[in-house]
């Protein structure tokens with residue numbers, strides 16, 4: 001690879017924090033950002049998953065730390081960011097990735113479930129972004145990448161997930177709002193909107209052959225995304241290659257949104 005290409009995608013000297021980095025898309029992203037040269041803080045409420053993710057990074061020659069926290073608890077976010085800053089001394093990249101989905105009809109969605117989904121998928125992204133803003137400003141700027149979803153841009157219609165649509169739709173426009181507000185700080189804020197990816201999140205859906213075919217038929221490319229496809233989009237948005245890209249939502253969706 002040419003020196004110019006290396007420089008475009010290099011994260012050497014940078015520090016990245018990934019929420020929900022213990023497994024799935026978050027784990028793949030943590031590993032990829034590490035391989036691009038970043039030191040990585042893997043935040044997850046599942047301690048053993050976060051430890052496994054960190055072990056994989058360290059075995060591959062990277063530097064990483066485990067942060068155990070539940071992002072629906074603002075005080076735990078504060079503590080985790082303080083630990084990351086203590087360890088690495090700076091923060092350049094934040095990936096808001098932790099999320100959950102409750103596939104429940106709107107009229108059967110309890111207040112508690114609605115609030116739980118908003119707390120983890122939307123409110124946590126806001127609180128983590130605010131916790132990142134000062135250290136990023138001190139570092140001369142930074143990059144926030146929010147993991148949204150095609151369900152934050154479309155109404156789905158395959159199974160009922162109103163709370164997920166609302167939380168991811170909110171995340172899409174939070175991306176634009178913070179991009180504009182924090183541009184003067186040198187902080188770029190972008191999102192990735194993936195289609196279905198095989199992880200614990202979607203196992204039950206994708207293991208069902210009929211459902212799997214229904215979903216594939218919604219994508220012109222007739223392919224699910226792999227975790228590495230989403231991680232690569234995050235790497236691009238976090239890297240110097242995207243230095244004038246902000247407020248953008250990058251679909252990694254097999255053409256789902258192009259129809």
Ligand SMILES: NC(=O)c1ccc[n+]([C@@H]2O[C@H](COP(=O)([O-])OP(=O)(O)OC[C@H]3O[C@@H](n4cnc5c(N)ncnc54)[C@H](O)[C@@H]3O)[C@@H](O)[C@H]2O)c1
Pocket residue numbers: 019020021022023024025026043044045046049069070071072096097098099100120147148149150193194195196197198199200201202
């Ligand atoms: N898998 C898909 O098909 C798909 C499609 C579109 C978007 N996404 C989005 O991608 C992101 C990652 O999804 P995934 O498929 O890797 O999910 P996953 O369920 O495999 O992994 C999620 C990780 O987040 C952690 N987590 C969940 N709640 C948390 C909390 N409150 N505090 C701290 N950590 C928490 C979990 O412990 C887990 O390690 C999510 O934002 C999801 O909405 C996924």
